[in-house]
Amino acid sequence: MALQNAYLKGIMDDVVKRNPAELEFHQAVEEVLESLEPVIEKHPEYVEAGIVERIVEPERQILFRVPWVDDSGKVQVNRGFRMEFNSAIGPYKGGLRFHPSVYAGIIKFLGFEQIFKNSLTGLPIGGGKGGSDFDPKGKSDGEVMRFCQSFMTELARHIGPDTDVPAGDIGVGGREIGFMYGQYKRIKNEFTGVLTGKGLTYGGSLVRTEATGYGLCYFTEEMLNAKGKSFKGSTVVISGSGNVAIYATQKVNDLGGKVVALSDSAGYIYDPAGVNLDTVKQIKEVERKRIKEYIKYHPNAEYHEGCAGIWNVKCDVALPSATQNELDENAAKTLVANGCIAVAEGANMPSTPGAIEVFLKEGVLFGPAKAANAGGVATSALEMSQNSMRYSWTFEEVDSKLKQIMVDIYHNASAAAKDYGYEGNLVVGANIAGFKKVAEAMKAQGVI
Numbered sequence: 089m090a091l092q093n094a095y096l097k098g099i100m101d102d103v104v105k106r107n108p109a110e111l112e113f114h115q116a117v118e119e120v121l122e123s124l125e126p127v128i129e130k131h132p133e134y135v136e137a138g139i140v141e142r143i144v145e146p147e148r149q150i151l152f153r154v155p156w157v158d159d160s161g162k163v164q165v166n167r168g169f170r171m172e173f174n175s176a177i178g179p180y181k182g183g184l185r186f187h188p189s190v191y192a193g194i195i196k197f198l199g200f201e202q203i204f205k206n207s208l209t210g211l212p213i214g215g216g217k218g219g220s221d222f223d224p225k226g227k228s229d230g231e232v233m234r235f236c237q238s239f240m241t242e243l244a245r246h247i248g249p250d251t252d253v254p255a256g257d258i259g260v261g262g263r264e265i266g267f268m269y270g271q272y273k274r275i276k277n278e279f280t281g282v283l284t285g286k287g288l289t290y291g292g293s294l295v296r297t298e299a300t301g302y303g304l305c306y307f308t309e310e311m312l313n314a315k316g317k318s319f320k321g322s323t324v325v326i327s328g329s330g331n332v333a334i335y336a337t338q339k340v341n342d343l344g345g346k347v348v349a350l351s352d353s354a355g356y357i358y359d360p361a362g363v364n365l366d367t368v369k370q371i372k373e374v375e376r377k378r379i380k381e382y383i384k385y386h387p388n389a390e391y392h393e394g395c396a397g398i399w400n401v402k403c404d405v406a407l408p409s410a411t412q413n414e415l416d417e418n419a420a421k422t423l424v425a426n427g428c429i430a431v432a433e434g435a436n437m438p439s440t441p442g443a444i445e446v447f448l449k450e451g452v453l454f455g456p457a458k459a460a461n462a463g464g465v466a467t468s469a470l471e472m473s474q475n476s477m478r479y480s481w482t483f484e485e486v487d488s489k490l491k492q493i494m495v496d497i498y499h500n501a502s503a504a505a506k507d508y509g510y511e512g513n514l515v516v517g518a519n520i521a522g523f524k525k526v527a528e529a530m531k532a533q534g535v536i
């Protein structure tokens with residue numbers, strides 16, 4: 089699918105010119121603009137209000153120096169980012185990513201996607217994303233703490249519970265959120281829900297840790313059910329072995345499927361008996377080691393170097409849950425040839441445009457990231473609600489709200505696709521359903 093509409097093509101050209109060399113951002117914008125062609129034709133008022141020109145430009149871009157001292161006493165300098173993309177329907181909301189690959193183009197692509205994802209949740213949250221090129225791997229707890237404190241010392245002046253509410257993403261989990269929350273509280277002298285994904289002893293919501301993985305499975309189960317299928321008895325491959333992958337594995341097991349492969353950036357494990365989640369959690373969450381360690385505990389499993397090889401493992405359902413562009417056109421063809429019937433994205437933008445084209449053409453059920461992984465941020469919004477009320481819901485209460493949100497997202501994306509003549513195409517459906525609410529809010533609020 090290439091952009092046909094001259095007006096949207098002009099906007100795309102401007103995005104490329106204004107954000108040179110930010111390839112991931114270009115990719116994310118192009119996919120959304122392609123989906124918007126039928127919307128623009130039907131709604132000239134959006135063109136008149138300059139909605140699309142405005143939505144591709146972050147409302148505010150914050151870049152800052154993050155100096156800290158390592159364990160050997162040496163001064164280190166990283167770069168910090170917060171892209172406050174869109175606040176039409178609520179405070180900026182989105183995670184923080186700490187990974188050496190982080191630069192403006194990655195944070196912009198993530199912040200842009202977050203606008204539509206957050207809109208799809210049905211909850212009042214705008215879009216934003218942040219992070220740093222800091223690499224937590226191999227750092228001591230003390231180093232991570234000093235980095236997080238320095239990062240928050242600058243970020244604190246830009247965020248707030250009604251302004252901008254960050255959370256976790258790659259490289260940012262409970263430990264990092266704790267250090268950042270402590271520093272924010274100390275600087276501002278206030279105890280508010282400024283971050284989500286907090287620990288349960290200081291305002292975190294039950295289910296937030298599990299939410300993205302669980303939500304991904306609730307969405308996928310609904311997508312399968314619509315075709316008379318389900319996870320029950322299926323073989324599943326999940327890439328990554330971090331927060332999203334671990335809790336997706338747990339929920340696939342609960343729903344009667346079997347996860348046979350997981351990965352990290354170095355390679356993947358294949359365990360035909362079904363991966364043992366206790367072992368994975370011990371290696372990844374407690375010891376912070378490599379997935380390769382798994383075969384020490386389960387000698388019948390295999391380890392293969394190179395994470396991309398995971399897509400050669402035969403499966404019924406694939407849930408890419410590591411990082412962007414991890415599943416390319418060839419991998420998609422291999423999955424199809426091996427009989428895969430459904431793919432849903434736990435990670436943000438894990439499938440390349442070529443891979444998505446293969447899935448759609450071959451009739452594979454495809455759940456795009458904005459819809460399929462929205463359970464994490466949706467539960468973050470539930471954490472915000474609980475913090476505002478100074479009250480907390482039970483695990484069952486939060487889990488049932490999460491499930492309902494994911495089922496609704498599936499049906500809203502499906503209905504939007506059908507309305508605009510793209511029945512069955514959830515990429516177009518999710519983009520349109522997410523866009524329309526934000527566009528209406530922007531239109532109502534005038535040119536700002």
Ligand code: NDP
Binds near residue numbers: 353
């Ligand atoms: P984690 O840091 O917990 O885990 C990330 C996993 O992905 C690790 O296994 C990591 O391997 C692997 N990975 C990271 N970068 C790369 C890379 N460049 N190449 C190959 N593998 C890589 O992060 P999450 O599980 O939280 O996030 C995973 C994905 O899900 C991301 O795309 C994130 O944006 C998305 N997401 C996360 C949400 C959340 O609530 N946490 C919500 C919605 C989406 P290694 O350890 O070797 O680096």
Ligand code: 2IT
Binds near residue numbers: 183256465
């Ligand atoms: O990509 C995402 O949706 C996240 N990393 C979660 C964001 C959040 O605010 O919970």
